Amino acid sequence: MYSEKVMDHFTNPRNVGEMADADGIGAEGNPVCGDAMKIFIKVKDNIITDVKFQTFGCGAAIAVSSMVTEMAKGMTLEEASKITKASVAEALDGLPPQKMHCSNLGADALHKAIEDYKNKRGK
Amino acid sequence: MKKIYMDHVATNPLHPEVLDAMMPYFKDNYGNPLSLYEPGFKARAAIEYARESTASLINAKAKEIIFTASGAESNNFAMKGIAYALQAKGKHIIVSKIEHHSVLNSARFLEKQGFTVTYLPVDNHGLVDPAAVQKAITGETILISIIHASPEIGTIQPIAEISKIAKEKGILLHTDSVASAGNIHVDVQALNVDLMTFAAHQFYGPKGAAGLYVKEGTRIVPLIYGGIQEGGRRAGTENVPAIVGMGKAAEITKRDLQKRIDHVRPLRDKIISNTLKTDKVILTGHPEQRLPAHASFVVEYIEGEAMLLMLAAKGIYSASGSACSSKALKSSPVLISIGVPVHLAQGSVVFTLGEETSAEDITYFNETFPQIISRLREISPYSKGWEETEAPTCTVKK
Incomplete structure (x- = not known):
């Protein structure tokens, strides 16, 4: 059902946890609707230096979160903003069709974290 | 790696003696049972012999058994077959909200054909209240169909009590015994039902063999x-x-049933008592009135499919009623009916044991499952509580 990459990121998720001193936090989804994830970013000189995530959800949701954090780490904010659901799914060698939307919230959560960082900095 | 099958309510392996009994009817005695020569006669005799032993498992007469291809077919047959047979008498049917889809969807089909259906609620343990059955009966009621035991939560219904009410009013009672027949003692006389669905693969028989009493x-x-x-x-x-x-499986089951029950029940009890030691884990279904091989839980703050995958990675095969683990991406209606909120239903997991489950398997399971729960809770944003989960706006379309 899942690709080897999905299973790898699900069984050994990267960058799990909370970040006490995050520069930006983005949350997407809700357990009542399905999956939910939270992404924390640390930003220095416009570059995402650290990313962490917490996810409630199925195997795909956890793998997606893990992959997004790996992709985003080291990127500029502009580059990270260009990560999409499709590019995350592609990096995982695909997701089952029924999981493409409900579990693929990583890019949205990341974009919200970037927005949160920008809003905080703007103040 | 160890492989432990803990999804016996989904299906069972074929008993080796059953396979041996079946083989000659693939290879040598392949005749059509209606044919008027020896291979046909042999096939006919084998069917009638199987009918006897199948009937005997549920204390019925051989002529009261109709062979079908699946539990779903038997349920459809009971619902539609009785509705059409009795429609001149009345057009009202009573079912519970926790029936199998094959009963519920047959009921919905019949509604479109002009029948009316009452869907009875269940309590938090999943029990149908016989008094509620009594109340739901109208002058038009022709059939009551209540599942004997729930495959999802294990709860066994008071069918004999419901039957008393049905008999007083002269209404037919069907029970879907797919999860119970062959797993507990099921006796159509004692339950006093008019129709009963059962399936061979639930008691180590083949798939594709089922029946309607x-x-x-x-x-x-x-x-x-x-x-x-x-x-x-x-x-x-x-x-x-x-x-x-199916006939052979019924024969073996009749012989071994008490031994099987005595084997699985204490192992199942160990699973329940150990799993409930973990914080924020709830047993679903009835604590006592439940299938002896059945343990079902809701684990808070984590999701069922993720649990199943992690368990499978450790060689343990199990099931869940979570939305994400279903192809339709919908929470189990059974869990919703017993009052489990949607976000908790996401954490549903079901373990069902069988005769090959060993004490070592359970020790391994009891070591492994709490570790998986805590691993997934480490990943979950809700491990400290269900914050920000009230009245959500679900923007994500499923």
């Missing part, structure tokens, strides 16, 4: 018209090897 003298309209097979009530050339397999 129809009490002598009960009129039922066929689903499948054609030849004179099954007394004209279910046409189609018989699946002889599968029927023979």
Whole structure:
């Protein structure tokens, strides 16, 4: 059902946890609707230096979160903003069709974290 | 790696003696049971022998057993067959909200055909209240269909009590015993039902072999018209090897049932007591009135499919009623009916044991499962509580 990459990121998720001193936090989804994830970013000189995530959800949701954090780490904010659901799914060698939307919230959560960082900095 | 099958309510492996009994009917005695020569006679005799032993498992008469291809077919047959047979008498049917889809979807189909259906609620343990059945009965009621035991939460219904009410009013009672027949002692006389669904793969028989008990003298309209097979009530050339397999499985089950129950119950109890030691884990279904091999839980703050995958990675095969683990991406209606909120239903997990489950398997399971729970809780944003989960706006379309 899942690709080897999905299973790898699900069984050994990267960058799990909370970040006490995050520069930006983005949350997407809700357990009542399905999956939910939270992404924390640390930003220095416009570059995402650290990313962490917490996810409630199925195997795909956890793998997606893990992959997004790996992709985003080291990127500029502009580059990270260009990560999409499709590019995350592609990096995982695909997701089952029924999981493409409900579990693929990583890019949205990341974009919200970037927005949160920008809003905080703007103040 | 160790492989531990803990999804016996989904299906069971074929008993080796059952396979041996079936083989000659694939290879040598392949005749059509209607044919008038020896291979046909042998096939016919084998079917009738299987009918005897299948009937005996549930304390019915051989002529009261109609062979079908699945539990779903038997449930459809009972619902539609009785509705059409009795529609002149009335057009009201009573079912519970926790029936199998094959009963619920048959009920919905019948509603479109002009029947009315009452869907009875259940309590937090999943029990139907017999008084509620009594209340739901109208002058138009022709059939009551209540599942005997729930595959999802294990709860066993008070069918004999419900039957008393049905009999007083002269209403037919069907029970879907797919999860119970062959797993607990099921006796159609003691339950006093008019129709009962059962399936062979739930008691180490083959898939594709099931049956409907129809009490002598009960009129039922066929689903499948054609030849004179099954007394004209279910046409189609018989699946002889599968029927023979069901007969053999019934015979073995009748012999071994008490031994099987005595084997699985204490192992199941160990799972329940150990799993409940973990914080924020709830047993779903009835604590006592439940299938002896069945343990089902809701684990808070994590999701069922993720649990299943992690368990499978450790060689443990199990099931969940979570939305994400279903192809339809919908929470289990059974869990919702017993009052489990949607976000908790996401954490549903079901373990069902069988005769090959060993004490070592359970020790391994009891070591492994709490580790998986805590691993997934480490990943979850809710491990400290369900914050920000009230009245959500679900923007994500499923």
